[in-house]
Amino acid sequence: MRPLVVTTFVTMDGVMQAPGGAGEDPSGGFGYEGWLPPHFDEGMGEQMNEWFAGAQDFLLGRTTYEIFHASWPQMISDDPVSQGINFKKKYVASRTLTSIEWETAELLSGDVAATVRALKAEDGGELQVHGSAGLIQTLLAEDLVDELRLMVFPVTLGQGKRLFGEGTIPRTWRLTSSRASSTGVLMTTFQRVGEVELGSVGPEYN
Numbered sequence: 703m704r705p706l707v708v709t710t711f712v713t714m715d716g717v718m719q720a721p722g723g724a725g726e727d728p729s730g731g732f733g734y735e736g737w738l739p740p741h742f743d744e745g746m747g748e749q750m751n752e753w754f755a756g757a758q759d760f761l762l763g764r765t766t767y768e769i770f771h772a773s774w775p776q777m778i779s780d781d782p783v784s785q786g787i788n789f790k791k792k793y794v795a796s797r798t799l800t801s802i803e804w805e806t807a808e809l810l811s812g813d814v815a816a817t818v819r820a821l822k823a824e825d826g827g828e829l830q831v832h833g834s835a836g837l838i839q840t841l842l843a844e845d846l847v848d849e850l851r852l853m854v855f856p857v858t859l860g861q862g863k864r865l866f867g868e869g870t871i872p873r874t875w876r877l878t879s880s881r882a883s884s885t886g887v888l889m890t891t892f893q894r895v896g897e898v899e900l901g902s903v904g905p906e907y908n
Contacts (some may be wrong), residue, residue, distance in 0.1 A: 705848040706761070706822055708831045708838055709753055711738055712865050713855050718835055719862035721855075727765055732862050741855055741885040749889050751782040753851055758827030759791035761818065763834035767794045771804050793821065795837050815844040822846070835863040843869035847894060850875065854888040872898040 711721040720726040721738035728735060762770065774787045792807040795814045802809050810817050818841065821829055831838060831847075841847050852865075875892035882888055 704758070704822055704824060704826050704829060706818065706829045706831065706841065706846055707753075707756075707849045707851060708841070708847050709851040710831075710833065710838070710865060711853045711855065713737065713857045713859050715858045715860065716864040716866060717859045717862035718833075718865050722769075726769060727863075730862070734859050734862065737857050737859065738855065741857075741883070741887050743884045743887075745881075745883045746853065746887060746889065749853075754782045754786045754830075756828045757786050757790060757830040759793065759829060760787070761793045761795065761821070761829055761831045761834070761837070763837035764794065764796035764799055765836075766833035767792065767796070767799075767802070767804075767807065769833070771802075771807075775804075793817075795834075795840075814840060815846065818844075818846055835865075838865065839867045839869050842866070843871060845871055845873070849894065850890075850892040852888075852890050852892070854890065856886040874898050 710718050712718045717734075719730075719732050720728065720735035723736040723739065726735050770787055770792075774784065777784055778788055779785075789806060792804065793810050794802055794807055795810045795817075799809055814837075818829075831841065838847075874895040874897065876895050877890060878893050879891040880888060
């Protein structure tokens, strides 16, 4: 059994759409593409290298696959992110693609949730999800995410695709690591615990 880990950039109000730049994902009339670069620093790059080093392979939605395929083969280096994205296995979940061109990628067919459960049941390293807003909604709704690695940016946008959509099931998460970049980005890791526990506020809180 291996863990499924979601890594994503997210604003304070939960938006994860098009952090990288213009043309990435303007769907829905999103007008704030590229909200990440002004806040990037060396510490964030080091954290991404560390996170990518643990990947055995990747699970991507169509849009993220197309963005990666259009750019990363032109940026091959010894950097762990470049090495991982370019040369490790990539499983692509899409209802619209009929074929894919990247030789290290495989198009998933049939029931995505069932396929992902089968991939998780294998022995090996992390199955990592990056970007892929729509796919993440399916994974959260099916309770398939074991760990969230979130970079939370000091930005609020009020519009765009959000990490936690309407299909998210109630769950408790445990914060296992957290540190801030020089630009105020919180780099956090949460592990899934289980059901939500409820209580009430009594006199001791007054």
